Amino acid sequence: xxxxxxxxxxxxxxxxxxxxxxxxxxxxxxxxxxxxxxxxxxxxxxxxxxxxxxxxxxxxxxxxxxxxxxxxxxxxxxxxxxxxxxxxxxxxxxxxxxxxxxxxxxxxxxxxxxxxxxxxxxxxxxxxxxxxxxxxxxxxxxxxxxxxxxxxxxxxxxxxxxxxxxxxxxxxxxxxxxxxxxxxxxxxxxxxxxxxxxxxxxxxxxxxxxxxxxxxxxxxxxxxxxxxxxxxxxxxxxxxxxxxxxxxxxxxxxxxxxxxxxxxxxxxxxxxxxxxxxxxxxxxxxxxxxxxxxxxxxxxxxxxxxxxxxxxxxxxxxxxxxxxxxxxxxxxxxxxxxxxxxxxxxxxxxxxxxxxxxxxxxxxxxxxxxxxxxxxxxxxxxxxxxxxxxxxxxxxxxxxxxxxxxxxxxxxxxxxxxxxxxxxxxxxxxxxxxxxxxxxxxxxxxxxxxxxx
Amino acid sequence: xxxxxxxxxxxxxxxxxxxxxxxxxxxxxxxxxxxxxxxxxxxxxxxxxxxxxxxxxxxxxxxxxxxxxxxxxxxxxxxxxxxxxxxxxxxxxxxxxxxxxxxxxxxxxxxxxxxxxxxxxxxxxxxxxxxxxxxxxxxxxxxxxxxxxxxxxxxxxxxxxxxxxxxxxxxxxxxxxxxxxxxxxxxxxxxxxxxxxxxxxxxxxxxxxxxxxxxxxxxxxxxxxxxxxxxxxxxxxxxxxxxxxxxxxxxxxxxxxxxxxxxxxxxxxxxxxxxxxxxxxxxxxxxxxxxxxxxxxxxxxxxxxxxxxxxxxxxxxxxxxxxxxxxxxxxxxxxxxxxxxxxxxxxxxxxxxxxxxxxxxxxxxxxxxxxxxxxxxxxxxxxxxxxxxxxxxxxxxxxxxxxxxxxxxxxxxxxxxxxxxxxxxxxxxxxxxxxxxxxxxxxxxxxxxxxxx
Numbered sequence: 032x033x034x035x036x037x038x039x040x041x042x043x044x045x046x047x048x049x050x051x052x053x054x055x056x057x058x059x060x061x062x063x064x065x066x067x068x069x070x071x072x073x074x075x076x077x078x079x080x081x082x083x084x085x086x087x088x089x090x091x092x093x094x095x096x097x098x099x100x101x102x103x104x105x106x107x108x109x110x111x112x113x114x115x116x117x118x119x120x121x122x123x124x125x126x127x128x129x130x131x132x133x134x135x136x137x138x139x140x141x142x143x144x145x146x147x148x149x150x151x152x153x154x155x156x157x158x159x160x161x162x163x164x165x166x167x168x169x170x171x172x173x174x175x176x177x178x179x180x181x182x183x184x185x186x187x188x189x190x191x192x193x194x195x196x197x198x199x200x201x202x203x204x205x206x207x208x209x210x211x212x213x214x215x216x217x218x219x220x221x222x223x224x225x226x227x228x229x230x231x232x233x234x235x236x237x238x239x240x241x242x243x244x245x246x247x248x249x250x251x252x253x254x255x256x257x258x259x260x261x262x263x264x265x266x267x268x269x270x271x272x273x274x275x276x277x278x279x280x281x282x283x284x285x286x287x288x289x290x291x292x293x294x295x296x297x298x299x300x301x302x303x304x305x306x307x308x309x310x311x312x313x314x315x316x317x318x319x320x321x322x323x324x325x326x327x328x329x330x331x332x333x334x335x336x337x338x339x340x341x342x343x344x345x346x347x348x349x350x351x352x353x354x355x356x357x358x359x360x361x362x363x364x365x366x367x368x369x370x371x372x373x374x375x376x377x378x379x380x381x382x383x384x385x386x387x388x389x390x391x392x393x394x395x396x397x398x399x400x401x402x403x404x405x406x407x408x409x410x411x412x413x414x415x416x417x418x419x420x421x422x423x424x425x426x427x428x429x430x431x432x433x434x435x436x437x438x439x440x441x442x443x444x445x446x447x448x449x450x451x452x453x454x455x456x457x458x459x460x461x462x463x464x465x466x467x468x469x470x471x472x473x474x475x476x477x478x479x480x481x482x483x484x
Numbered sequence: 485x486x487x488x489x490x491x492x493x494x495x496x497x498x499x500x501x502x503x504x505x506x507x508x509x510x511x512x513x514x515x516x517x518x519x520x521x522x523x524x525x526x527x528x529x530x531x532x533x534x535x536x537x538x539x540x541x542x543x544x545x546x547x548x549x550x551x552x553x554x555x556x557x558x559x560x561x562x563x564x565x566x567x568x569x570x571x572x573x574x575x576x577x578x579x580x581x582x583x584x585x586x587x588x589x590x591x592x593x594x595x596x597x598x599x600x601x602x603x604x605x606x607x608x609x610x611x612x613x614x615x616x617x618x619x620x621x622x623x624x625x626x627x628x629x630x631x632x633x634x635x636x637x638x639x640x641x642x643x644x645x646x647x648x649x650x651x652x653x654x655x656x657x658x659x660x661x662x663x664x665x666x667x668x669x670x671x672x673x674x675x676x677x678x679x680x681x682x683x684x685x686x687x688x689x690x691x692x693x694x695x696x697x698x699x700x701x702x703x704x705x706x707x708x709x710x711x712x713x714x715x716x717x718x719x720x721x722x723x724x725x726x727x728x729x730x731x732x733x734x735x736x737x738x739x740x741x742x743x744x745x746x747x748x749x750x751x752x753x754x755x756x757x758x759x760x761x762x763x764x765x766x767x768x769x770x771x772x773x774x775x776x777x778x779x780x781x782x783x784x785x786x787x788x789x790x791x792x793x794x795x796x797x798x799x800x801x802x803x804x805x806x807x808x809x810x811x812x813x814x815x816x817x818x819x820x821x822x823x824x825x826x827x828x829x830x831x832x833x834x835x836x837x838x839x840x841x842x843x844x845x846x847x848x849x850x851x852x853x854x855x856x857x858x859x860x861x862x863x864x865x866x867x868x869x870x871x872x873x874x875x876x877x878x879x880x881x882x883x884x885x886x887x888x889x890x891x892x893x894x895x896x897x898x899x900x901x902x903x904x905x906x907x908x909x910x911x912x913x914x915x916x917x918x919x920x921x922x923x924x925x926x927x928x929x930x931x932x933x934x935x936x937x
Contacts, residue, residue, distance in 0.1 A: 042835070071711075102713065192674065192678070202674050203656055203715070219655075220673045221645065221650065223677075224642055224646065224673065225645070258523050259521070262656070262715050280710070280732075282736075283735075286743075287739060287743070290744075291743075291829070293747070294746070294821055295822070298818050305822075306826045310847060314851065317847060321855055325811060325859065328807040328811055329862070332807050335802055335803045342802045346792050346799065348802075349788055349792070349795045349802040349805065350786075352788075353788065353922070357777070357784070357914065358781055361777045364751050365770055369751075369759060372744055378557075378758060387759050390763055401771060405775070461813075465810065
C-alpha cells in the first residue's frame, strides 16, 4: 500500500534544517530539502534566515530551484531572486513557468531585467508577455500551454502530446488554433481519447470559447472563470490570436489579492502593504492617510467648536458626544462593509440602489429607534435629566439613519463613477457620522438648553 | 472561423426575457433562455422576478434545469428550489452535481429533505456525504469522480473512460484505488495517453497523494490546494477510503467566503449576512452587535464623565476629544486590518508576535510623533493656548502607540486562543482607543488645567 503522506510541518522543518546547518553540513541540509515536495521546499526556503539561505541557493540544482520559484509567494520570491547571482538568474528563469518568469522580470530594476533577459533562451517567448500590465489578464497569462492545429487528426494530436510531454496542468483544456495562431475552439484530452484516430480536431472541438483580452483587468478574468467554473481561460487579442492562458491557481491568487485590496482600502492601507515589508516603505503611505484623516477630524471638531457655548453651560453633553458619534460610526461601518463586499462579489450593483437603500433604511431606523430609546433611558437615569435623555435618544436615531444611508450611497456612488467602492470607505462614513452626530446632538441640545442645563 | 463569443449582458438578457413574456409567449422566452450557456442561464434565472420565474421553471427540461442548479449561487439556488414542486425536485437532484445535491438537501426542512431523498435514484451515493458538516472538507466533496483500479492495464483504464464518459473536469486527476476503495495513488490522463497499453496503472501512478480528511475544515482543504497548486483534492477517511473529491471551483468559493467572513466579523456582521436576505433576519444580529457596542461606548463615556469637572473649566477640551479618539481609532484599524489579513493569508502567525509588535510600534511612534506635533501646533494656533497644544499633542502620541499595540496583540491573542482573529476586531480596537484616548487627554488636561483654563 502507498505510504500515507505525512502532513508537512513548516516550523519543524525550519528547525531541522537549522540544526543540520549548525551540527552537520550544508550538504546534509540540502539533501533534507531535496526530499521534500517542491511546494514544501518553497515554504521552507521562504522561512529561512536570509543569511543562512543565500549560501545554500547556488548549491540547489537549477531545476529544483526553478520549481521552488514557481511555488514561492511574491514577497519571498523577490527576496530569493535578490540573493541570486545575475548570471545564474537568466538560465534559471528559462526553467520556471513562463508567467512566473514574467513576474520576476517585472520586479527587477530595468538594468538587471535587461541583463537577465539577455541571458535567457526563452527571451522571445517571454518578451511579448512583459508588455502587458501587471494587473491585466495578459500580465497574469503564461505562454506554456498546448495548442493543437485545427487541421490535425486525433492521431496527430496524440502524437504531438506524446512528444511534447506537457505537464498535467497544461492539458486541462487543449486550445485549437489555425495557421495564424487564431483561436478557433477547444477540445479536452478526454475527447481525444474517446474519438477515433482519424477524426479531425476541428470536427471535435467546441467552437465557442470564452476568452479574455490581454488588456482587460485580471478581475475580469477571475469573474469569467468563476461564472463558468473553468480552470483556465485563454487570452486572445483583437484578431483572436492566442497570446496566453490564465490558470485557476493564478486567479485564486487574484481573488485573494482583490479581497485584501478591499479590506486595506477600507482601512486606508496601501494595497500592497504587508507585515513583511521593510518599515520604511510602510511609514509614508500610512502617514499620508492619517494626515488626511486629521483634516476630516477637524471637520468634526469644528462642529463641536461651534457649540462650545452650549457645552460650557452643560458639560455633561461631552459625556454623550462619543456615544452618539461612535454608535453611528459602528452602524455605518456595518452597512458600508456589507455594500462594498456585495458589490465585489457581484451580488448587487448600481441598479439595485433603491432596493438596498430602502432595505438598510428600514434596518437603520429599527435599530436607531431601539438604541435611541435605550440610550435616552440610560442618559436620563444616569444624569437624572429628562431633556438630556430626549436629546441623546433623538440624536442617536437621526445619526443611525444617516449612517446606513451614507453606508449604502458612498460605495454605490464610487461604483457609478467607475471608482473602487472600497476607496477610503471607513473614513468617509465615520466623518459623516462624527460631523452629523455632533451636529444633531449639540444642535438639539442648544435648542433645549433650558431643559438640560 | 469560429464565431467570436459575444460577452453576456445580464441586464439586457433580463429585459429581453421580460419583453418576450409580455409581448410574445412563455415558449419564446424559454427558447431564448435555452440558447444561452448554462452559466448565463443561471445568472438570468437568478435575476428574474420570482413571480415570473416560478411558472417558467417546470417547463425547463430537466437536464437543463439541473445544469442551472449547478451554476446558481447559494442564495438564488435556495429561492429556485423553494419554487419547485417536491415531486420534481428528487429526480432533478439525480442530475445535478453530487456536491450541489448535498448542499440543496442540507438547506431543506428535514421533512422535505426526507421526501426528496426518497425520490432520488442516487440516494445511496448522496447519503454518506450528507453526514459531513457543511463547512468541512467532506461537506464540500462530490462523489462524482473517476477512480481507476490499481490492477488495471492502461488499455482497461482507457476503455473504462470511454464507456463512463466523464466530464472534462472529472478527469483532471484520475485517482487509483484498490479492491476496498482505498486510495493508493494518482495518475493523469496524459500519463495514460503516453504510456503503452499493457502497462499497469500501479506502475504509472504517483503513490504519494496529498489528501484531506472529511472532518477537516474546508479552509484546510483550501490551504492545501493553494500550497500545492492543485485543481482538486481527494477526501480520504482514517482507513484511506476515497470518499469524495473537492474541486478548485468549490474551494474558490471557500476562499471568498472566508474573506467575507473576516470582513464581516471585523464589522460585527453575521457571516452569512447579505443584502439579498429578508430584512427580518438581518435586524436581530445587527441589533445585538450594536447593543454590545453601546456597553463599550458607555465605558468611554464614563471616562469623560470622571473628568466632567475639567471640561466645565475648559469647554475647548470637548473640541479635541473626538480628534484624539478618532485618530487613534484610525491608526488602530489600520494595524488590526493588516494583522487579521496577514494571519488569514498565512503570512504571519503567533510565533512572529515580537517581530510584528516591534515593527508596528516603530511605525506607530513615528506617525504618533508627527501627527502629535501637527495636532499640537494646530490646537495652539486655533485656540491660542500653549497648554492645550501640549496636552493634545502628547495624548495623540500616547493614543497612537496604544492603538498599534492593541491592533497587533488582539488578533494574535485571539489566534493563540484558537479563536477567530477577526472576531469583533473593529470594536475592540476602537474601545481601547476611545477609553485610553479620553483618559490620556483629559487626564493630562486635569494635571495642567491651570495652563489651559
